[in-house]
Amino acid sequence: MSDGLAVELRQVVKRFGEVTAVESVSLQIQHGEFFSLLGPSGCGKTTTLRLIAGFEMPTSGDIIINGEMQGHLPPYQRPVNTVFQHYALFPHMTVAQNVAFGLEMKKVSKDEITRRVGEALELVHLGKMGSRRPKQLSGGQQQRVALARALVNRPKVLLLDEPLGALDLKLRKAMQGELKALQEQVGITFIYVTHDQEEALTMSDRIAVMSAGHVFQVGFPEDIYENPNTRFVADFIGETNFLHGTVHRRGPLAEIAIAENVILPARWASDELPAGSSATLSIRPEKILIASGDEKPPSDGEFVSVPGQVAEVVYLGTDTRYVVRIVDGVQTVVRVQNLEMGNKRFKVGDAVMLHWRVEHGRILKE
């Protein structure tokens, strides 16, 4: 049963003529969740959101909102509201009239409209702006009006399409926090579209990573970052090292040969591959410890150790970024925090030892 779910997509496909924008997407979104759709430009995020809102009808598959099949219901009969990327505020109405629009359409009584519009504007800190026109507001204020206009209807689900995309970086950061706090306060399910991985990681309860119309991985932010299940996800979220090789030995703890004499143990990110097939080992730069050749790794847990030679050093203020050559043609990036207690510094040409915990290395399909 889909009872407990705010929104469910079952194998939804959307084609525009020849173009397939969304390819068999299935999602289950819980009540009160802050759920993000993350992916590069053109991957079908907006289309997915528009399918839920009812602006587009699926080519096949079902969309269920709050336990009810939506079928071909038009947008105005769905219990969802949308915050548009460019806000789409009505220019011929005041801020208060904009916010009141949905309630008027639902024939809510005059008194209640006045009260709820006031509350909604207070909620987004625009209590005194009700009589202004949208054009007389800053971008950030317009953004809040768009939020108030949607939230005042108390929708089951709020759909947001890159709502912060048009704001400058500083305002964007401030609004991220505000938006997240607001969502927790009102307890409404948010489905949030963004192509900014940092935004998705900091705000979301769960994230769906999309590419080319497919959903590649759904999970908690830590999961997506720490345990990417595909090369695409590992590459799209954060920085990562890819070491190409062949599967040397199978088993729960596999081994992958990245050069003739360099065989590294690691965990499977997804299904196991047969020995001999090509695979990629992915390891995040900040998970690698860099040490001089005679230093031992910490004694807790199982470590992988590889010798190498420093090829490049870039000082980044809080961090130092090393490029270390393992064998000819195979190098890896290591990021070390510049702590006060002083991590040891290395120079180009130094012989070093790289250590990382076995569970941080993940084998991905090519």
Added chain:
Amino acid sequence: MQRLFARYPALRAWLLLLPAATWLFIFFIAPLFIVLVYSFLERGTYGGVVWQFSLENFRRTFDSLYFSTFLRSFYIAAVTTFICLLLGFPLAYYISTRPPQRRSTLILALMIPFWTNFLIRTYAWLTLLRTNTGLINVSLMSLGIIDKPLPLFGNDFAIILGLVYGWLPDMVLPIYATLERLDTSLLEAASDLYASSSKVFRRVIWPLSLPGVVAGSMLVFIPSLGAFVTPAILGGGKSLMIGNIISNQFLAAHDWPFGSALSFVMMAVMLLATLIYFRSTTSEERMQP
């Protein structure tokens, strides 16, 4: 020369304006001034004027004969504008919702009749509408659908038909321009906020297209009010508008001062209409889509 410009920067601007200013003066301001002066003089026996100040011409424009023609012209222009709006808005809306390439084709189709002289097109209507020999009445009678010719010609109906035909594109184009610039996400937002299609139209599309509607109405109303060719041909000499009376004063009655006075009263009415338009919309609204 260069040094002169350096010393007087405004000189260059004035020089550049000179051709346009000269043109406006010779063909617009000077004739207007002549007409204004004439309207305060007395008529000469065989046309021309006698240089004798008089307000009689303006008093005569309020004689019931002329005043009722004014009112009739007003009525015909208003009905024409209304019908153009009724036909033009849906047409403009239809065109603006087509894919971009089809839009240009349809706009072109709308403009094509303009390539033929207006007089010729009006005569074409004459051959269709004429009471006893017009194509429509002849066809309907020979098919036995009617046995008396329909009154299609020489009346207000014929004039309004001709005017609507002539000015419809002037209504469609400004409305189309506002509708085309209308942000479709506004319509989606309204629909998302529980507005049905008819509510979306009433609350969003119509108010946002008002500047185009007002501009189109002015573009139709003003030339309709001063129409001269259409009532002369399709009115059959019986149904006249103020434009015909003015031309008669100059060409047939040889009363130039009175013709001038009538022209000025009409211009004043049009000016008033324009002022009302500018008052009813703030400059911001006129700029908006």
